[in-house]
Amino acid sequence: MIIFRYIYKVFLITYSYFIFAMIAYASQSALPGPVASSCASGKFCNPLGSVNSFSDLVSAILKIVVSFGIPIAALAIIFSGFLLVVAQGNEEKLKTAKSAFLWSVIGTAVLLGAWAISSAIGTTVSSLE
Numbered sequence: 001m002i003i004f005r006y007i008y009k010v011f012l013i014t015y016s017y018f019i020f021a022m023i024a025y026a027s028q029s030a031l032p033g034p035v036a037s038s039c040a041s042g043k044f045c046n047p048l049g050s051v052n053s054f055s056d057l058v059s060a061i062l063k064i065v066v067s068f069g070i071p072i073a074a075l076a077i078i079f080s081g082f083l084l085v086v087a088q089g090n091e092e093k094l095k096t097a098k099s100a101f102l103w104s105v106i107g108t109a110v111l112l113g114a115w116a117i118s119s120a121i122g123t124t125v126s127s128l129e
Contacts, residue, residue, distance in 0.1 A: 007082070011079065011082075014075075048060075055121075055122050055125055055126075058118055058122075059118065059122060062114065062115055062118050065111070065114075066111065066115050069111045070108075070111070073104065073107060073108040073111060076100075076104040076107070076108075077101065077104045077105065077108070079100070079104075080097055080100035080101035080104050081101070083096065083097035083100055083101075084097040084098070084101065
């Protein structure tokens with residue numbers, strides 16, 4: 001039982017490291033931001049900066065979601081593999097580990113599928129313009 005607590009603490013420390021690294025990366029990435037010089041006094045300004053269309057907005061949101069989702073998906077797959085190793089032949093634990101792996105892979109596929117569909121639609125729409 002002590003080994004599980006130790007592994008859990010190591011997992012949390014590693015996870016928090018990745019979260020802080022993603023936040024630092026996101027704060028320095030080239031995401032669209034407000035442009036102060038293009039806004040005159042008394043006029044409405046675009047608070048999203050260079051996002052001028054719905055497809056740009058979806059692309060910016062999806063970029064953030066994928067930046068956060070891929071490391072979390074990788075950690076979920078690694079953790080489900082850890083559960084598979086820890087099960088040691090116990091049928092109930094094996095069933096739980098297999099279920100965790102299945103849903104981790106499904107979540108990753110949904111995340112990457114959304115990104116692929118959005119990229120394909122964006123490319124098609126931009127070629128039509």
